[in-house]
Amino acid sequence: MPSTHSSGNPGRPKKAPSPVVTRKVPPDTKLRLAVAAGGRCEFRGCNLFLYEHHITGTGGNFAEAAHIVGFREGGPRGDDPGRPEDIHALENLLLLCPNCHKLIDDRPEEFPRLVLEAHKREHEERIHQLTGLGPHLQTVVVQFKSRIHGQSVEIPLVDVRKAVAPRYPVGRKPYLFDLTVLSDDGDSFYAAAQEVLRRDVRALYAKGTDVDAVRHISLFALAPIPLLVALGAQLSNKIPVELFQRHRDTQDWVWKTEGTPAQFSIHTLRNGTDPTKVAIVLPLSGPIAAERLPTAIDGQFTVYEISLEGQPSGTDFLRTRNDLIRFEATYRQLLSMIVGAHPSSREIHLFCAVPAPIAIACGHQILPKAQPALIVYDHVAVKGGFVFCLRIDQGHD
Incomplete structure (x- = not known):
């Protein structure tokens, strides 16, 4: 009687073939990655928008789904302990521009797994926070500066954005009331400064401006006390103004949430x-x-x-x-x-x-x-x- 088995090892069922893993990331995973990254390169500090050409503005898909732990063992970070069971899992992918993708794979010793996971986590948390903000949380950022003891102090925009959260600034640049161009060593300084302030504040509140549309101001100011009082007197009570304080201990402008209340x-x-x-x-x-x-x-x-x-x-x-x-x-x-x-x-x-x-x-x-x-x-x-x-x-x- 002929054997019912097609090979040796009688009595043993045939072993199912191992699934073939391809380099192709599933379309659904690519979509979820692009959404989580906000369509921007996740390499820390790059943030390039990847769905238009960065010079011509021509629309297109310039994004690459890069593996944190390499697709193949022996590849960049491919021998890392704890290799993912699903190499195409969303957690193991970074959305990158071609240049940053080449950089991390050419220099895996400089960009190990933990570093790239931190890049991904920071970027996607930021995108999630920013895309969760509604239009009612917009604010017009106003910076006021004048010389103090002959010097002026810059307020970095990164500090401003951190301080106004969960609001977000309208536009990429603040409205600037800049009195540093005035000489502060003459008797006419304060009279001239008040006139400049009146002009700038009128322009700030003019019909059709961002303030007219948004109806909220975030104010950051470093100037001599009399000018600060004068600015306050010029501000309208009809539109909310949120004031910010530069804290000496942390060197930032974020209001604290705890501490002994001032009475x-x-x-x-x-x-x-x-x-x-x-x-x-x-x-x-x-x-x-x-x-x-x-x-x-x-x-x-x-x-x-x-x-x-x-x-x-x-x-x-x-x-x-x-x-x-x-x-x-x-x-x-x-x-x-x-x-x-x-x-x-x-x-x-x-x-x-x-x-x-x-x-x-x-x-x-x-x-x-x-x-x-x-x-x-x-x-x-x-x-x-x-x-x-x-x-x-x-x-x-």
Whole structure:
């Protein structure tokens, strides 16, 4: 009787052939990879958009699905321990431009598996976050800078983007109020600076601008205190303005989410003999001794102070958005007190040792035609104390 088996080893069933693994990544996996990468090269720092030619702008598919652990053992990173069971798994693929693909495969010792997995993870987390933002989270970034002690400070855009998240900036460049072109060593500096600010702020709020469309501003400012107060007075109350603080400990602009809350209290330092004469002292970043005030702020003046509760003056008390909100509420309370107690007063003399956002708030919180003008001073070491800088007669519209 003939054998029922077609080969030797009688009684054993035939072994199924091993599946053939091809280099071709499944179309569904390619699609998921392109979506996760946002259509951009995932090599850290490249970010090239891969579905149009980077010079001509001609549409096309210039993307390559690169294996982190090489397709074949012995290939780039191909002998890495823990080789994936499915070499075409999404977790083992990077979307790359041809140049970056060649680089990582030519130099596998410089780009091992863990490094490339970090590239993929960072890129795809960023794309996921950015594509999850809705249009209502747009913001117009405004930067204001002037010379401080003869120098100006740049605010890197990467720091701005990090600080405004989960909002995202409209456009690639901020609106820039730049007073560094003005000489700051003449008597006419503050008058000229105020005029430039008025012009720039009018342009910012003009009909048809980004601010008109988006209705939100994120403001980053580094300038002398009187100019910060003047800028705050020019800003409209009709469009929300979010202020940001540069933190000395982390050297960034991201509001912190924890820390001891800053609390503020109002004190009357002196009751003056003339009810029309009023001054406010804000010794928050540092003490302001009475002898540092101009001699004109004499016994006729009633002097009010907003100070920190439970902690000394310092440069790091303003940590969270809520700290700034609490200051603004206290400052508005003091302004209302002054209007009630000094109805005939036409001026408030302001002396500040404060962070930039608080200086801006001092101008922004005044009500036009309802509260006295602000007479703003700055401390000038070479002159031994505070000197008059500018007058703010009207608040924002």
